[in-house]
Amino acid sequence: MLLYELIQKNKDLFFIDAQTGHAKSINTMHQSLHIDSTQGLVFIYNDNLIGSVEVLLNFLNSKFTVVLLSAQLHLSFKQNLEALYTPYYIYDPARTAVEGYKGTQASASVKLFKRKETPVYLIHSNIKMLLSTSGTTGSPKFVKLSNENLVQNAYSILDYMPIKSDDVVPLNVPIVFVYGLSIFTTNCMAAGAILCTNNDILQPAFWTDFSKYNCSTIGGVPYVYEMLHRIGFFKKDHPSLRYMTQTGGILNQALRTDIMRYISTYNKQFFAQYGQTEAAGRMAFLPQQHLIEKAASIGKPIKNGRFEIDDDTNELIYFGPNVFGGYATGPGDLSTWQQTNKLYTGDVARVDADGYYYITGRIKRIIKLFGTRLNLDEVELILKNSLGGQTIVCTGINDKHLLVSHVNEQLEESAIKQILKEKLQIHTSAVQVKYIPSMPLTPNGKIDYPAVMGFAQVLPLSRSC
Amino acid sequence: MNLNQNLQEVIAKAFGIAPNDVTDELEYQSIPEWDSVSHLVLVTELEAAYGITIDMEDVLTMGSVAKVRELLKKYNVEAAA
Numbered sequence: 001m002l003l004y005e006l007i008q009k010n011k012d013l014f015f016i017d018a019q020t021g022h023a024k025s026i027n028t029m030h031q032s033l034h035i036d037s038t039q040g041l042v043f044i045y046n047d048n049l050i051g052s053v054e055v056l057l058n059f060l061n062s063k064f065t066v067v068l069l070s071a072q073l074h075l076s077f078k079q080n081l082e083a084l085y086t087p088y089y090i091y092d093p094a095r096t097a098v099e100g101y102k103g104t105q106a107s108a109s110v111k112l113f114k115r116k117e118t119p120v121y122l123i124h125s126n127i128k129m130l131l132s133t134s135g136t137t138g139s140p141k142f143v144k145l146s147n148e149n150l151v152q153n154a155y156s157i158l159d160y161m162p163i164k165s166d167d168v169v170p171l172n173v174p175i176v177f178v179y180g181l182s183i184f185t186t187n188c189m190a191a192g193a194i195l196c197t198n199n200d201i202l203q204p205a206f207w208t209d210f211s212k213y214n215c216s217t218i219g220g221v222p223y224v225y226e227m228l229h230r231i232g233f234f235k236k237d238h239p240s241l242r243y244m245t246q247t248g249g250i251l252n253q254a255l256r257t258d259i260m261r262y263i264s265t266y267n268k269q270f271f272a273q274y275g276q277t278e279a280a281g282r283m284a285f286l287p288q289q290h291l292i293e294k295a296a297s298i299g300k301p302i303k304n305g306r307f308e309i310d311d312d313t314n315e316l317i318y319f320g321p322n323v324f325g326g327y328a329t330g331p332g333d334l335s336t337w338q339q340t341n342k343l344y345t346g347d348v349a350r351v352d353a354d355g356y357y358y359i360t361g362r363i364k365r366i367i368k369l370f371g372t373r374l375n376l377d378e379v380e381l382i383l384k385n386s387l388g389g390q391t392i393v394c395t396g397i398n399d400k401h402l403l404v405s406h407v408n409e410q411l412e413e414s415a416i417k418q419i420l421k422e423k424l425q426i427h428t429s430a431v432q433v434k435y436i437p438s439m440p441l442t443p444n445g446k447i448d449y450p451a452v453m454g455f456a457q458v459l460p461l462s463r464s465c
Numbered sequence: 466m467n468l469n470q471n472l473q474e475v476i477a478k479a480f481g482i483a484p485n486d487v488t489d490e491l492e493y494q495s496i497p498e499w500d501s502v503s504h505l506v507l508v509t510e511l512e513a514a515y516g517i518t519i520d521m522e523d524v525l526t527m528g529s530v531a532k533v534r535e536l537l538k539k540y541n542v543e544a545a546a
Contacts, residue, residue: 072497192541202501203493204525223502232521370502421481427502428481 001463003128003150004061005186017050018197018209024050026057026188030396033058033106036114040064040088041130041334046079047071047093048171049182049194050059051110055091056175058106064088065123065334067130067142070176074423077138084140085331086119120333126325131178131277137378137424144337145323149280152321154185156280156302159268160179162243162269167191167216170209172201172224177372179247181271182281191216195430201227203370214240221248221371223256234262243269247282248371249399250296251360258289260292274298274359279341283307284357297356298349307357309349315363317342358410365449367396369430381426386419387411395453401428405434405452472537475514476530479507489531507533515542 007013013026032054046052052071059066067087069078071094082090082098090098090113097103101113130142130148169187171194172404173180187194199206201224209215218241220228228234244259251259251272263270270291271352274284284307286299301307304387304422305320319341326338346364351357376394383392383404393405404416413433420426441453477484480498493499499507504527508519511533516541527533 094530135492200494200501202525204528207525227501227505230508230521231524235521325490421498425497425500427500429506430502 001151003147003154004057005396006151006154007057007060007185007455010165010189010191012192014193014196015050015053016168016193018195018199018205018211023193024054029054029057030068031058033110033112034104035059035062035064035106035112035348037087038063038088040119040121041067041085041123042089042091043069043085043087044081045069045071045073045094046092046174046176048174048196048198048437049093050173051093051195052091053171055106055110055112055197059089060236062130065127065130068176068181069132070174072425073138074425077423080138081140083337086115088115088119088121089113090115093399097150102231104209121331123154124325124335124337126337129179130328131170133277133373133375137382138441139375139378140329142328144328144334145279145280146325146337149322149324150181150185153182153279153281156188156304156322157182157186157319158190158301160285160287161186161245161271163187163190163369164216164242165190165192166240168193168195168213168240170195170197170206170213170215172206173219178277178281179219179221179275182275183245190308195463196287202231210238211240216240216242217244219245219247221253221368222246222255223248223370225259225280229258233260237266241268243271245271245273247275249368249441252296253295256291256295258434263288272299275358276343276345278345279320280324281319282322283318283343283345286356290356294352294354294356297352297358300355300356301357306422307349307351309351313363314348314350314360316345316347316357316359318345319343333343367402368399369396369402369426374424374426379420382423383416385420386423387415392416393439393447393452395449397432397453401430401432402432403432405436405455407439409435413436471514472534475510476507476533479510480502487530489534490529492529493527511537515540517542 014023016023042059044055046068098113098263101115104112104114106112126146127144128147129145133141150423169191213330270288273282274287275282280332282302284299284301286297308317323341328334347359348361349357349359367374380392380394391407394405397403416433417428420431436455440448442448473484473487476487480503482498508524
């Protein structure tokens with residue numbers, strides 16, 4: 001069955017526009033936009049407002065392949081991606097014009113940009129969605145997902161998530177992240193209302209709406225839970241809240257204890273989860289009764305999923321119907337689909353006697369800063385390109401800091417931080433810059449990353465903001 | 466005036482912007498530099514600069530530079546005057 005049909009079957013579903021307070025039923029969103037009936041790509045620069053949601057739903061119910069991108073993406077990155085993939089349609093409320101495209105009113109409220117020169121694509125019929133492997137680096141590398149991937153992921157989540165037909169769900173996690181997309185698809189299938197908002201949890205308006213609309217749930221990465229803690233969320237009851245969800249890393253011990261106290265005092269539920277874009281969402285979840293006892297565990301595989309740990313590398317391998325059909329780094333990769341149920345997660349793991357899994361390290365060069373996945377090789381490339389090809393090495397420190405090591409004594413720390421801030425919206429306080437006289441190399445001449453990270457621990461760090 | 470400049474500098478440092486760009490009208494999420502991440506950096510910087518502890522609930526009220534100034538008055542910080 002198609003994802004869109006499953007959403008459509010939830011007949012009483014409606015969408016609340018937080019900006020106006022108006023609500024639209026799923027029925028009024030059905031075929032509400034005038035779009036061509038053809039195969040092609042649509043770039044949706046999503047801002048979680050009701051317009052983006054309407055555009056997404058209309059294109060899910062079409063022959064188009066949906067490419068979900070962040071509205072906050074740097075303009076030059078948007079232009080590079082558009083030049084490479086030549087999408088048929090673009091939805092970007094932030095721009096009034098796009099070169100090579102003409103504006104077209106798809107409805108009274110929704111404007112699309114349509115490419116003047118009809119692009120010729122060969123897109124494999126399985127590819128329903130392309131999701132970025134990183135939210136902000138503007139990398140042309142996308143994960144190819146099928147309708148089946150998205151549906152199977154949603155079914156597995158609905159198996160354990162206590163979604164009720166009268167739930168009101170705020171879109172506080174951006175849909176461009178696979179976690180936000182999972183929240184969106186599952187709740188569109190089973191909940192009562194979706195609150196479309198781009199207010200975040202540090203804005204009083206978000207909490208006014210949260211109470212006003214009796215929101216049932218909230219989700220976030222560990223950083224969001226740290227913010228919730230900072231604003232005193234766990235100090236008092238929020239009567240409409242029934243359950244919370246979390247992904248993107250392990251919560252620190254103090255926070256976990258605080259959350260346990262909160263959910264037992266006020267009778268709430270909490271679901272820690274583990275997932276990846278390559279799995280169209282989730283792979284494992286930890287039932288809350290084990291939140292303390294199995295602290296730091298990612299839990300057990302979701303329904304229809306299974307884990308193995310590689311004998312030699314200890315890499316965690318996932319098997320399930322939600323595993324993607326390969327990467328695309330350019331339009332040429334859109335004509336193929338690699339059917340598989342096996343995913344090398346890039347995470348190193350162990351399993352305990354009760355079958356609970358624990359992540360102990362990472363094979364891929366990826367870190368998570370404030371919950372956003374960053375590919376270190378891509379960050380390196382952006383810095384090298386901006387600084388005229390110097391030797392730059394990026395590593396992570398406990399998912400808290402990005403460490404930029406370089407061998408040029410003249411290179412200003414502020415120049416590096418400025419590029420990271422402007423191009424990737426990485427806050428300067430999360431960046432550490434280290435000058436080292438010579439770059440450590442492995443015997444075969446590659447960068448010796450463990451040695452670079454060793455420098456960070458031995459030598460004092462510059463911690464200025 | 467001097468102390469006022471000091472507040473500007475604290476805010477500018479937290480956001481990584483020029484002190485001259487810090488005006489009373491500046492609002493949360495109105496510039497890319499003032500997002501949820503830097504908002505909490507600002508809280509930490511204000512606490513360090515003025516030796517205060519900002520209540521959890523007050524973190525939400527700091528929606529603009531003018532409101533930060535107002536809040537600091539509540540904490541008896543002279544720089545806000």
